[in-house]
Amino acid sequence: MKKMTVSDIKFMQRQQLKEKPDETKLGFGQHFTDYMFVMEWTPESGWHNPMIKPYGPMNFDPAMSVLHYGQAIFEGMKAYYVNGQIRLFRPQLNFERLNQSAERMALPKIDEDFALEALYKLLEIEKTWVPHSEGTSLYIRPFMFAAEDTLGVHAATRVIYSVILSPSGSYFNGLTPTKIYVEDEYVRAVRGGVGFAKTAGNYAASLKGQQKANQLGYAQSLWLDGVEQKYVEEGGAMNIFFKVKDKFITPELNGSILPGITRRSVIELLRSQGQEVEERKIPIDEIYQYARSGELQEVFCTGTAAVVSPIGELGTKTDKYIINEGQTGSATKKLYNDLTNIQYGKVEDKNNWSIVVCEV
Numbered sequence: 001m002k003k004m005t006v007s008d009i010k011f012m013q014r015q016q017l018k019e020k021p022d023e024t025k026l027g028f029g030q031h032f033t034d035y036m037f038v039m040e041w042t043p044e045s046g047w048h049n050p051m052i053k054p055y056g057p058m059n060f061d062p063a064m065s066v067l068h069y070g071q072a073i074f075e076g077m078k079a080y081y082v083n084g085q086i087r088l089f090r091p092q093l094n095f096e097r098l099n100q101s102a103e104r105m106a107l108p109k110i111d112e113d114f115a116l117e118a119l120y121k122l123l124e125i126e127k128t129w130v131p132h133s134e135g136t137s138l139y140i141r142p143f144m145f146a147a148e149d150t151l152g153v154h155a156a157t158r159v160i161y162s163v164i165l166s167p168s169g170s171y172f173n174g175l176t177p178t179k180i181y182v183e184d185e186y187v188r189a190v191r192g193g194v195g196f197a198k199t200a201g202n203y204a205a206s207l208k209g210q211q212k213a214n215q216l217g218y219a220q221s222l223w224l225d226g227v228e229q230k231y232v233e234e235g236g237a238m239n240i241f242f243k244v245k246d247k248f249i250t251p252e253l254n255g256s257i258l259p260g261i262t263r264r265s266v267i268e269l270l271r272s273q274g275q276e277v278e279e280r281k282i283p284i285d286e287i288y289q290y291a292r293s294g295e296l297q298e299v300f301c302t303g304t305a306a307v308v309s310p311i312g313e314l315g316t317k318t319d320k321y322i323i324n325e326g327q328t329g330s331a332t333k334k335l336y337n338d339l340t341n342i343q344y345g346k347v348e349d350k351n352n353w354s355i356v357v358c359e360v
């Protein structure tokens with residue numbers, strides 16, 4: 001099969017461009033740009049027919065396999081506007097992870113370099129859609145799904161990969177602490193399962209717990225491990241960190257935790273600043289003890305959408321643990337600033353994490 005290059009991407013022009021939404025009322029994932037990227041895969045032809053075409057509904061057959069068996073993966077990243085330039089944050093890592101998810105979900109891998117080039121091309125076309133206001137970005141959603149129209153249970157023999165773009169405001173209201181409920185009934189992932197893959201079903205599995213947390217007055221669920229429900233895994237759809245006795249601890253990547261790019265960046269950033277970061281199994285009881293003894297200094301979650309999100313309260317069926325008097329801690333604030341300053345190109349970026357895609 002021939003290696004695809006960007007010159008193979010067919011461009012289909014829209015008749016009429018959309019009107020851009022009000023930047024002050026974007027919300028998250030509600031508006032979509034003029035164009036999307038699409039390509040298809042079959043075992044015979046590999047990936048083929050790459051296209052940038054008008055954003056719009058896709059036709060599907062009711063038997064399309066993803067609707068029945070959930071063979072679907074995705075990524076989430078952001079493009080930022082800074083001083084006439086469009087920037088991405090460590091985008092190679094997203095395509096690396098997409099392939100790790102694909103591998104686990106028996107979906108075909110993509111050429112990571114081609115996927116990145118195709119994204120650059122789409123962004124070049126859609127660059128005026130990247131909002132300029134503070135805290136806003138163009139959210140990028142690459143996704144891949146089984147598009148075979150049969151009910152047979154097997155890895156799909158027709159797959160679609162697509163990228164859609166959504167101008168978005170900040171996901172949460174900045175650095176306001178939220179409350180998180182320690183979920184002791186449902187789990188989101190199990191040993192040997194698909195927790196580390198960014199796959200649709202993990203989200204489906206988490207919605208019930210999320211609903212329960214919301215009903216109890218919490219913003220998110222804190223997920224415990226799926227075997228003993230004893231060890232901390234994730235906070236909602238984000239990774240979680242604790243600052244205890246002046247060092248940072250976070251659950252180790254054990255196969256059921258999603259390897260967040262923000263998580264990795266936070267660990268690398270903290271270590272480069274001389275801070276101690278431990279990646280290990282964290283019994284939730286240990287966290288409760290630190291909270292009681294006053295040694296639990298800060299708790300925060302990390303993810304592309306919110307970057308760093310402070311947790312002001314941990315709730316259980318019987319107890320409430322208020323963290324740092326419900327206020328955003330100084331380490332959380334510093335990390336948020338350090339990371340967003342790199343993303344927005346405001347500080348020296350020794351590691352080349354912030355990539356300039358094009359000029360506007």
Ligand SMILES: *Cc1c(COP(=O)(O)O)cnc(C)c1O
Pocket residue numbers: 076198234236237238239258259260261262263302303304305
């Ligand atoms: C995407 C995701 C994260 C965060 O990953 P980032 O690469 O930092 O955005 C964490 N947990 C889950 C379950 C996720 O799906």
